[in-house]
Amino acid sequence: MDAGGKPRKASARLDGQAQNRSLERGLEILKAFRPGADVLGNSELAEKTGIAKATVSRLTQTLVTAGLLVHDPRARAYRLGATVLSLALAVRLGNPVLQAALPLMRSASDRLRVNVGLATADHDEMVYLDSVRYNRKSALRTVVSGQRVPIELTSLGRAYLAAVSEDQRVAFLRRLQTRRPAKFAVLEQQIVEAIDCVKQNRYCAAAWQLEVVALSTPLVISGLPVYVVNMSLSTPEPLPKVVERLHAPLLSLRSSILDAMDQSLAETSPPL
Amino acid sequence: MDAGGKPRKASARLDGQAQNRSLERGLEILKAFRPGADVLGNSELAEKTGIAKATVSRLTQTLVTAGLLVHDPRARAYRLGATVLSLALAVRLGNPVLQAALPLMRSASDRLRVNVGLATADHDEMVYLDSVRYNRKSALRTVVSGQRVPIELTSLGRAYLAAVSEDQRVAFLRRLQTRRPAKFAVLEQQIVEAIDCVKQNRYCAAAWQLEVVALSTPLVISGLPVYVVNMSLSTPEPLPKVVERLHAPLLSLRSSILDAMDQSLAETSPPL
């Protein structure tokens, strides 16, 4: 593979941030597991992450004894272990925004017959804390959490960009330019428009998948990262029509969530 | 705290297993977050894990840049980050047993009006991969994954013990004896009975919470850890009555899942 140009000091993580290399690498290994790459052997991991085989072997061992990975001797490979699910449960139960929002999201989804999601940013993607998906047959109403979608293409991500600080926004755009030099001009244009729309109306809309339209609105809560609520639906209707129908309910959901948050913040901090 | 007797070489992890200390510690920090301990500051973490403050500080920094932790400056504390949810989604999507079982679990839950869960062991607890909870009002049908329950008290755990190797079982009992010296005799008795019951009927039952009865049956699939399916329900009925009603459906669910697994295994491995 990369036998020739192996740089001495790994790939020069000159982030300026002091980091713990072993931990960093261990986490890289964890993150190498993603939907579609469920079972990975040591050499695949070594290849994906660029870490030496011997090192990978030791790291996977500790990950296994920690329960984050389980070894499948049949396949000579690892999968993510159930411990991860416990951590995820802790995230969900411990997230005040999700706790406040989820009941409201459910009832809104029921009432309006749309999908309602709550997401936040992770690196350069949005990740759903939860998305309650509306479905005629209630048995199929799945709840999906952890799904990742691009920031630049979705109403979710654009609403997020509209709410974060100038600094963060330009930093993101810079990275985007590096990642997608070709499409950058048009993307930036769309993003700017969406941000303007949010500044004016507190929401923006997009249809990045064929026949599915989504509206999103940011949730800015002091001390917490920016969250975004969205409503989406699969329909042949044109975008403006859907926007007209959903923008008011979305903003109302937004207010309810913010109210609920204020309340829970109030009861957390003792009365002055 | 333990200011006096600080052993030089950490707490002598003489597991015999070579372990990566930094990674191990970083993961310990992650695991310190659990439902009920959502937001933790560096010093709390240092106290909980016994790791030096300076070290904790560096590890949390790494965890933050990896996205597994987010810093809340307001509270001078950390919470688990959304990245964890993505990992959890990868677990769920990548777990062949869950994928095979979930639709069957859903329909069984609907049909029988009971909760249906799938779990496996993690250290000395069982953790639900998923539990589809039955509820009259379909809007409240939550799906819980990652919840932990004790092995020794639950039908889930006892069915698990019945299916693992002799070695693992006695190892667990030994640890149990250490952890619960007082209650050990009675617990062991109950466990042995449950195991006998599984050996005879392929399921066992228990009611470890007041008015909630559960039946469980182990799923042994070569090359994978032992999984357990259970059905549970909150009812004032006496245990035998519930057992009579649910044992057949449970075993039938078990068979369906095993069949589905065989099928998916078959299509995974190319035809010989």
Add this chain to the structure above:
DNA sequence: CCCCGCATTCCACAGAATGGAATTGATGGG
């Protein structure tokens, strides 16, 4: 039976992690 690929173990090296102490920074009371 032998070979091949992958995982694990070994080993010498040095880079990286460690923790006590000092520093910085934020909070709240006087």
Add this chain to the structure above:
DNA sequence: CCCATCAATTCCATTCTGTGGAATGCGGGG
């Protein structure tokens, strides 16, 4: 307004711990 307090971070000398190339083991397939 300033100081006392508490927590988080940074510093720095020490050395332990992680590292990766090579050797060894382990299975499976031809």
